[in-house]
Amino acid sequence: SMKGALFDLDGVLVDTARYHYRAWKRLAAALGFDFTPEQNEELKGISRRDSLERLLAIGGVSLSENEKLLWLERKNSWYLEYIDTMGPGEVLPGAAEFLGRLKGRGIKIALGSASKNAPRIIQRIGLLSVFDGIIDGTKTSRSKPDPEVFLLGSRAIGVAPRDCIVFEDAAAGVQAGRAAGMRVVGIGSPGILTEADMVVPGLSELVWDR
Ligand code: BG6
Numbered sequence: 001s002m003k004g005a006l007f008d009l010d011g012v013l014v015d016t017a018r019y020h021y022r023a024w025k026r027l028a029a030a031l032g033f034d035f036t037p038e039q040n041e042e043l044k045g046i047s048r049r050d051s052l053e054r055l056l057a058i059g060g061v062s063l064s065e066n067e068k069l070l071w072l073e074r075k076n077s078w079y080l081e082y083i084d085t086m087g088p089g090e091v092l093p094g095a096a097e098f099l100g101r102l103k104g105r106g107i108k109i110a111l112g113s114a115s116k117n118a119p120r121i122i123q124r125i126g127l128l129s130v131f132d133g134i135i136d137g138t139k140t141s142r143s144k145p146d147p148e149v150f151l152l153g154s155r156a157i158g159v160a161p162r163d164c165i166v167f168e169d170a171a172a173g174v175q176a177g178r179a180a181g182m183r184v185v186g187i188g189s190p191g192i193l194t195e196a197d198m199v200v201p202g203l204s205e206l207v208w209d210r
């Protein structure tokens with residue numbers, strides 16, 4: 001039975017996925033190529049560094065290590081600019097209520113995010129106190145689809161992987177949860193999240209019993 005719930009952040013609990021996309025698109029434009037929402041699906045859930053590598057491959061651009069570091073810094077400062085205008089209104093529909101219901105049932109809750117900005121964001125949107133464990137991009141060495149982030153999450157809350165369920169909007173994140181031996185609920189489109197055990201459009205569609 002499920003005793004632990006592991007949540008991705010960007011695109012599952014808060015509407016930041018579009019800000020990541022906007023910043024990568026801006027970077028692509030600065031380097032002279034276009035970047036579509038379809039291409040962006042590949043970057044979801046992936047670390048900042050790995051995302052840049054994939055973006056450059058898409059644009060067929062090669063950069064020196066120093067140039068890469070500069071663009072990574074720039075991308076993050078644009079992203080921070082976008083999220084600094086963000087308020088609790090950008091918590092996705094049903095997310096806060098769903099977390100509250102799990103907590104009320106004694107389910108342990110962890111964050112499993114690739115983002116180094118995750119603690120700042122969950123504090124900003126008022127969800128910090130919900131989590132029994134927080135694994136963010138500063139605590140992992142391997143990007144999703146590697147299971148590391150969720151295995152660390154399950155350890156942080158003291159719940160075995162087989163008793164954990166993952167909530168993810170990224171194909172790479174769904175794969176990471178599966179590779180960790182966990183049940184996975186995809187948030188988004190069944191056509192993209194093909195490996196999830198079930199897919200719903202958002203957390204507002206879910207009741208824990210089911
Ligand atoms: C993931 C996002 O949650 O975090 C990715 O889905 C993002 O788009 C990654 O690149 C890293 O985030 P950050 O905030 O450390 O750049």
Ligand code: MG
Pocket residue numbers: 008009010011012017044045168169170173
């Ligand atoms: Mg996500």
